[in-house]
Amino acid sequence: MFLFDSVKTFGSYLILMKRVITPPQRWRIFFRQMMHEVYQLGVNSIPIVLLISFFIGAVICIQMKLNIESPWMPKFVVGYATREILLLEFSSSIMCLILAGKVGSNITSEIGTMRVTQQIDALEIMGVNSANFLILPKISALMAIIPILVVFSMAAGVGGAFAIGKFTGIMTAQDLIVGLQYEFNQWYIWCSIIKAIAFAFIITSVASFYGYNVKGGSIEVGKASTNAVVSCSALILFSDMVLTQLLMQ
Amino acid sequence: MIEISSIHKRFEDQEVLKGITATFENGKTNLIIGKSGAGKTVLLKCIVGLEIPEEGTITYDGRDIIHMHKKEAAKMRQEIGMLFQNAALFDSMSVLENVMFPLDMFSSMTYNERIKRARACLERVNLIEAQDKSPEELSGGMQKRAAIARAIALGPKYLFCDEPNSGLDPQTSLIIDELIHGITEEYNITTIVNTHDMNSVMNIGDHILFLANGELSWEGNNKEILNTDNKTLNEFLFSSEILRQVKEQALHSK
Numbered sequence: 100m101f102l103f104d105s106v107k108t109f110g111s112y113l114i115l116m117k118r119v120i121t122p123p124q125r126w127r128i129f130f131r132q133m134m135h136e137v138y139q140l141g142v143n144s145i146p147i148v149l150l151i152s153f154f155i156g157a158v159i160c161i162q163m164k165l166n167i168e169s170p171w172m173p174k175f176v177v178g179y180a181t182r183e184i185l186l187l188e189f190s191s192s193i194m195c196l197i198l199a200g201k202v203g204s205n206i207t208s209e210i211g212t213m214r215v216t217q218q219i220d221a222l223e224i225m226g227v228n229s230a231n232f233l234i235l236p237k238i239s240a241l242m243a244i245i246p247i248l249v250v251f252s253m254a255a256g257v258g259g260a261f262a263i264g265k266f267t268g269i270m271t272a273q274d275l276i277v278g279l280q281y282e283f284n285q286w287y288i289w290c291s292i293i294k295a296i297a298f299a300f301i302i303t304s305v306a307s308f309y310g311y312n313v314k315g316g317s318i319e320v321g322k323a324s325t326n327a328v329v330s331c332s333a334l335i336l337f338s339d340m341v342l343t344q345l346l347m348q
Numbered sequence: 349m350i351e352i353s354s355i356h357k358r359f360e361d362q363e364v365l366k367g368i369t370a371t372f373e374n375g376k377t378n379l380i381i382g383k384s385g386a387g388k389t390v391l392l393k394c395i396v397g398l399e400i401p402e403e404g405t406i407t408y409d410g411r412d413i414i415h416m417h418k419k420e421a422a423k424m425r426q427e428i429g430m431l432f433q434n435a436a437l438f439d440s441m442s443v444l445e446n447v448m449f450p451l452d453m454f455s456s457m458t459y460n461e462r463i464k465r466a467r468a469c470l471e472r473v474n475l476i477e478a479q480d481k482s483p484e485e486l487s488g489g490m491q492k493r494a495a496i497a498r499a500i501a502l503g504p505k506y507l508f509c510d511e512p513n514s515g516l517d518p519q520t521s522l523i524i525d526e527l528i529h530g531i532t533e534e535y536n537i538t539t540i541v542n543t544h545d546m547n548s549v550m551n552i553g554d555h556i557l558f559l560a561n562g563e564l565s566w567e568g569n570n571k572e573i574l575n576t577d578n579k580t581l582n583e584f585l586f587s588s589e590i591l592r593q594v595k596e597q598a599l600h601s602k
Binding site: 124125128212213216217218220221223224225226227228 | 396397398421422423424425426428430432433434436437438439449450452453454508
């Protein structure tokens with residue numbers, strides 16, 4: 100039964116995506132909507148991304164210092180490990196898990212409310228492809244702005260590591276810089292961005308799917324938001340595993 | 349003119365519409381009345397195209413909308429205006445932007461022409477002073493008027509209203525009714541109103557369909573409805589003693 104329901108849900112998702120991924124009816128309105136979504140979904144998320152990344156960068160630095168400090172280990176290892184964690188996992192996967200909570204629930208409740216108040220029916224009656232009109236700008240906007248969020252997250256994380264080193268004196272800036280630069284591989288940044296773009300698609304499309312298919316009232320909108328965040332998180336973790344395997348081979 | 353023929357609609361085991369046939373002429377306000385659960389909303393959704401009936405045909409001036417190609421159907425939808433029960437204005441837009449929306453999407457007018465047309469529609473519904481407000485700042489009646497302005501922005505041939513007076517006081521209901529009736533005659537459009545408001549039936553019912561248990565139980569106009577001997581319709585219309593007395597007085601005064 101669970102398998103049947105999952106296949107049915109996936110089929111409905113694909114049918115919706117077929118309606119979403121078509122050329123917009125009016126490009127001018129599409130770009131206007133997309134700019135609005137870039138602001139709503141992306142720019143409004145910058146403070147939380149910076150805040151979380153800064154503190155996580157600091158905490159990773161402290162943990163590394165406490166747990167791997169040994170006379171046998173070079174001092175720059177702390178900076179090196181901090182950089183690798185931030186670049187490879189935190190700034191893409193963990194940051195997108197956080198965004199799934201913030202952006203995903205926002206999208207589901209917005210579209211779900213439009214559904215239960217018949218605004219989507221109103222669009223359909225007018226002859227507007229409501230799925231394309233409402234969902235495509237959100238997908239495009241988050242996919243376009245997520246690389247910037249990833250880079251901001253990386254910078255804030257490194258900034259956090261520096262700050263904790265400077266203010267607590269657990270390590271020198273010189274050691275941290277050496278560690279951050281040690282065997283730097285630019286591809287890791289691209290990997291992180293590619294993964295984040297894929298996760299952005301998952302967050303926006305899955306959250307929109309749950310919102311678009313709400314039936315009932317405000318309670319159902321709330322349930323759909325919760326389901327959307329859970330599904331987005333599970334799919335991000337699963338696709339993280341697949342993408343990491345593909346990109347890091 | 350909209351013609352429906354032998355419309356059947358079923359939800360799982362329940363047959364909601366049982367072979368309804370009717371003709372809705374243009375320039376007339378056509379009302380669909382009936383108890384809750386009689387199938388009014390489902391019939392209206394079928395006519396508009398939000399639900400597909402299992403059997404039967406629906407034609408708009410001879411064009412079969414059930415078997416129409418998707419592109420043609422999307423184009424034809426621009427000839428339709430709809431007023432929803434809760435107005436369904438877009439929250440993220442101002443009143444003026446709501447009215448401009450169909451023009452933005454489907455007209456080839458310039459920006460100034462679109463603004464001019466949207467303002468003319470708002471003036472027609474006496475709502476020009478609220479053009480910059482957002483929908484949640486408006487009262488229920490004002491929201492309905494804004495939705496009517498949006499519905500007529502593209503100059504539709506067909507206007508559908510789903511319980512336009514629900515949640516409104518009698519005076520405001522009268523304003524909405526007169527607006528719908530006036531627009532119908534002014535633009536010579538085919539209007540179908542789904543209602544169970546008795547004031548609407550008496551005031552603007554040029555053509556009335558009474559549905560009971562998914563069947564067409566009675567058809568006529570607001571003059572004939574007072575003299576009907578249809579028991580189910582009389583029970584529905586004149587359910588209270590006061591209304592029965594009003595009916596008697598109306599018949600005596602004739």
